[in-house]
Amino acid sequence: MPFASDDDYGACRLLHRKHGTTYFLASRAFQEPIRTYTDAVYGFVREVDEWVDNPGGMDASQIQAAIQDYRDQLSASLLGECPKTPVLRAFVDVLIETSIPMDEPLCFLDAMEMDLTLHRYQTYQNLCAYMRGSAASVAIMMCYVSGTIPTQDMASHAESLAYAMQMTNFLRDIPEDADRGRIYLPIEDLNRFQVEEDEILQGQFSDRFKYLVEYEMAKTRQLYADGEAGIPLLPKKTQKAVTIARILYGQILDQLANQDCNPYLGRARTTKGQKLAAIVKYGVLGKRLA
Numbered sequence: 001m002p003f004a005s006d007d008d009y010g011a012c013r014l015l016h017r018k019h020g021t022t023y024f025l026a027s028r029a030f031q032e033p034i035r036t037y038t039d040a041v042y043g044f045v046r047e048v049d050e051w052v053d054n055p056g057g058m059d060a061s062q063i064q065a066a067i068q069d070y071r072d073q074l075s076a077s078l079l080g081e082c083p084k085t086p087v088l089r090a091f092v093d094v095l096i097e098t099s100i101p102m103d104e105p106l107c108f109l110d111a112m113e114m115d116l117t118l119h120r121y122q123t124y125q126n127l128c129a130y131m132r133g134s135a136a137s138v139a140i141m142m143c144y145v146s147g148t149i150p151t152q153d154m155a156s157h158a159e160s161l162a163y164a165m166q167m168t169n170f171l172r173d174i175p176e177d178a179d180r181g182r183i184y185l186p187i188e189d190l191n192r193f194q195v196e197e198d199e200i201l202q203g204q205f206s207d208r209f210k211y212l213v214e215y216e217m218a219k220t221r222q223l224y225a226d227g228e229a230g231i232p233l234l235p236k237k238t239q240k241a242v243t244i245a246r247i248l249y250g251q252i253l254d255q256l257a258n259q260d261c262n263p264y265l266g267r268a269r270t271t272k273g274q275k276l277a278a279i280v281k282y283g284v285l286g287k288r289l290a
Helices: 008-019 021-027 036-054 060-077 084-096 103-114 125-145 152-171 174-177 187-192 195-200 207-227 236-258 271-282
Strands: none
Touching: 008 021, 008 084, 008 187, 021 036, 021 060, 021 236, 036 060, 036 084, 036 103, 036 125, 060 084, 060 103, 084 125, 103 125, 103 271, 125 152, 125 195, 152 174, 152 207, 152 236, 187 195, 187 207, 236 271
16 A cells, blocks of 8 residues: 655655756656656655755754664565655655665665765765765666666666766865865865865865866766766656756756856856756646646
8 A cells, every 4th residue: 555645745846846956847858657756756865865965953963863764764664664754655655666676775875874974085986986875876766767677788877877967966066065074076186186175175266176177077078978878778758858857967067167167156057048948849848847
């Protein structure tokens, strides 16, 4: 028997619309029930991400306890116990309906827990280990939501696209992450361009920092190219939405380049015109945008 009500799915949709404007717009190109399933997956990852990034009055131990409670509720739900929160009720129903492997949401929760204590990544490989949970796990879940069990090739391309989008977030959010004491750019890359951690934490822009950002952007564009190559492997009915997300997120990177690679000039984001162009080109106007 399903756990979630229409109101539970509505709560997920509101979270998606409020916090994930680019993803929300792209997801409206999905047919039902994939569109609603996507809202539930986003709601699950966003709720936990908000605890970690905007904890309010919670300290690290309380956030860790909340994440552990989510793990416990996920496990109990498979034994028939109804989750406590609207978002988790909706997500568990989707998890069961689409046969998402439990390893993927647990991998995501592991990454969120890492953010509580790990604020530097020595190498790009170290960063990828984090992104496997924070980004690739969501991409793999979306493959199942789309109605397919991902092949190794499909999963590899999905991982690349997820890493590209995550790296885009890291690059545009350098100032916000620095305010939280976090630096997601690999320390080995900072050393390559002789950029000190304190320069990033203090918001100091220099030619050295610009070259560092350009270097990371080039890697990210290659990830986008590899990820895009996997879109034809997805079910045809889902390709339009994924393409919109890829295009709009890639344009965020373009906007950062237009700022001379300086994230301190303002948060790079897609314009209303770019979003409208995507809506018109891919026929999302007839979809429900509310």
